[in-house]
Amino acid sequence: MSAVYLRSLDLITRVRGVRGAMVVARSDGLVVAEQLMEGIKGSTVAALTASLAGRLHRAMVAAGLGPSQFWHLQCEQGAVLAVPAGDGLLMVAVTEPEVNVGLVRLELLRAAEAAA
Amino acid sequence: MSEDVKTLSAELARDPQSLVFLRLGELLRQKRQFDAAARIALHGLERHQHLADAHDLYARILADRHDYEHAFDEWDMTLRIAPHHTGALKGLAFLYFKVGDLGQAESHLQAAHRIAPDDPSIAQAFAVIRGEAPSSGAMLPSPDDPVAEPLPSAETVAPLPETRVFAGLEGAQEGLLLLDAAGLVLGGALKTPEGGDVTEAVAAYLAGVSYEAARTAKLLGLGGWRGLSAEGQSGHVHVGQPTAESMLLVVRDRSVPLGRLGLLAQRAAQAARRWLERQG
Numbered sequence: 001m002s003a004v005y006l007r008s009l010d011l012i013t014r015v016r017g018v019r020g021a022m023v024v025a026r027s028d029g030l031v032v033a034e035q036l037m038e039g040i041k042g043s044t045v046a047a048l049t050a051s052l053a054g055r056l057h058r059a060m061v062a063a064g065l066g067p068s069q070f071w072h073l074q075c076e077q078g079a080v081l082a083v084p085a086g087d088g089l090l091m092v093a094v095t096e097p098e099v100n101v102g103l104v105r106l107e108l109l110r111a112a113e114a115a116a
Numbered sequence: 117m118s119e120d121v122k123t124l125s126a127e128l129a130r131d132p133q134s135l136v137f138l139r140l141g142e143l144l145r146q147k148r149q150f151d152a153a154a155r156i157a158l159h160g161l162e163r164h165q166h167l168a169d170a171h172d173l174y175a176r177i178l179a180d181r182h183d184y185e186h187a188f189d190e191w192d193m194t195l196r197i198a199p200h201h202t203g204a205l206k207g208l209a210f211l212y213f214k215v216g217d218l219g220q221a222e223s224h225l226q227a228a229h230r231i232a233p234d235d236p237s238i239a240q241a242f243a244v245i246r247g248e249a250p251s252s253g254a255m256l257p258s259p260d261d262p263v264a265e266p267l268p269s270a271e272t273v274a275p276l277p278e279t280r281v282f283a284g285l286e287g288a289q290e291g292l293l294l295l296d297a298a299g300l301v302l303g304g305a306l307k308t309p310e311g312g313d314v315t316e317a318v319a320a321y322l323a324g325v326s327y328e329a330a331r332t333a334k335l336l337g338l339g340g341w342r343g344l345s346a347e348g349q350s351g352h353v354h355v356g357q358p359t360a361e362s363m364l365l366v367v368r369d370r371s372v373p374l375g376r377l378g379l380l381a382q383r384a385a386q387a388a389r390r391w392l393e394r395q396g
Contacts, residue, residue, distance in 0.1 A: 036212065058321050058324075059322055060346060060353060063318045064351075066348045068347065072345035075341045076339030082337065
């Protein structure tokens with residue numbers, strides 16, 4: 001299974017502007033697999049994205065929108081994108097500010113499907 | 117300072133590892149000295165990170181301060197450590213009740229009732245969520261006498277008329293929401309696809325989303341956060357900050373793509389900023 005994750009992460013990180021991608025356990029925010037550029041702390045990304053995903057999930061369910069299928073945090077110097085995958089996992093990408101969000105989303109969804 | 121607080125403080129000073137912080141923190145909470153109670157609870161948590169009662173104590177203090185998002189996290193942690201902790205189950209039931217999720221509130225109370233069938237406060241809480249008793253006091257998450265004031269309800273914290281905030285904007289009555297930094301509604305409203313009003317419930321959760329988004333951006337060295345967009349099964353959502361002290365939520369069904377939602381959010385943010393400036 002880890003080979004599947006690594007292949008998927010490889011495809012995501014090939015998109016121009018992606019600084020790293022990882023598979024994260026939603027329940028405890030731990031890294032399952034990662035492919036990150038130097039300087040990005042995988043454990044920090046994992047913990048923060050899992051926590052944000054949990055809070056967003058509660059807000060969206062309360063709003064009657066159902067669980068989140070994709071989310072995109074836009075920041076001044078980059079972005080974080082994530083999609084849920086099977087078995088309580090999240091596929092996460094950290095990007096530069098200038099990135100083709102649609103393409104990253106597509107690769108994340110493909111990766112999530114492959115992981116499931 | 118009462119003798120009890122003095123005695124317990126002295127005991128804790130003598131032995132910082134002592135579990136007496138639980139009694140001291142609870143006593144201070146009951147005296148409504150929330151800052152002191154929080155300091156004691158955090159002192160205990162630093163030394164006893166895996167003690168469920170310590171997380172429960174801190175959660176009750178946070179709930180008394182109306183910091184529901186963090187109270188939720190602490191009770192959630194309590195249950196991870198001790199899945200049969202009735203205080204945490206009652207606390208979570210209280211929070212779900214506050215945001216209008218009566219199903220979850222009842223489910224947590226049922227779990228607490230299975231563990232402590234003779235606890236009269238659980239029966240009282242059941243009566244509240246079933247509308248058979250007034251909410252004041254009975255749902256509050258305390259192992260002892262509740263001390264917090266009745267919490268603000270939709271009646272006491274009524275949002276300002278939406279027309280003053282989002283006048284002329286599409287979705288002003290069901291898909292635009294402006295909140296202050298604490299998650300209180302300033303204007304707009306939110307309804308589910310079925311038409312149910314979820315304004316207060318979503319507002320309660322949104323402060324936590326904003327806090328977590330800011331924390332994530334900061335700790336990953338990405339600067340400030342500018343927006344958070346998400347696709348749900350039944351609709352899309354965009355969260356932004358028109359000003360440093362406010363949050364804006366825009367919700368639309370899935371027929372509106374995320375990119376267009378971002379544009380709608382920009383327009384709504386401009387309207388919100390203008391309105392906030394007029395308020396002085």
